[in-house]
Amino acid sequence: MNWSRYYDKCTHCGTEEWKHIGKGFCKKCYPLMKKLEIIEKWDTSNISSLKVVKPINIKAITLLIKSNKIENAKESLLKQIRSQLHLYKIYNSDDTVDGIKIENLFYSISRITNNLSTSNVFREAANRYNYNFNNDQRRIICKDLLMILINRRFYLNIWQDV
Ligand SMILES: [Zn+2]
Numbered sequence: 001m002n003w004s005r006y007y008d009k010c011t012h013c014g015t016e017e018w019k020h021i022g023k024g025f026c027k028k029c030y031p032l033m034k035k036l037e038i039i040e041k042w043d044t045s046n047i048s049s050l051k052v053v054k055p056i057n058i059k060a061i062t063l064l065i066k067s068n069k070i071e072n073a074k075e076s077l078l079k080q081i082r083s084q085l086h087l088y089k090i091y092n093s094d095d096t097v098d099g100i101k102i103e104n105l106f107y108s109i110s111r112i113t114n115n116l117s118t119s120n121v122f123r124e125a126a127n128r129y130n131y132n133f134n135n136d137q138r139r140i141i142c143k144d145l146l147m148i149l150i151n152r153r154f155y156l157n158i159w160q161d162v
Helices: 029-040 059-066 070-091 101-112 114-121 125-132 136-148
Strands: 020-022
Touching: 020 029, 020 070, 020 136, 029 070, 059 070, 070 125, 101 125
Parallel strands: none
Antiparallel strands: none
């Protein structure tokens, strides 16, 4: 049985891991593609193009316009959405998972939680995962760590200087 009527796998992440939602995209990729499409069309000179998309509500949009930060917000959100889409591709990749990949994921997670003091804890993690785990086990660990990064909420880091 085909994954969907016209597609045999998600045209973005390239797998059948999640069910088809629309236009050749799975449950995970579709909402992100939709968000990307809406935000890409944001045009500061045309207020009606500024369609609301989570996590941005109408109040936030109004504030962004007032403070002249809508372009920064657009750029920042597009970057985050593209990065999540990219992580879904890695999540489903069949590549070998070596210890260094896991160590790097730990560093990324430390960075997004702003907990840099913990990054030392993961030094040498690569060796530990190479010696004590096989590739299948490392893949499970890798997927769990990727999920932490993927499930991160979108944020606007432009408010500090508003
Ligand atoms: Zn997908």
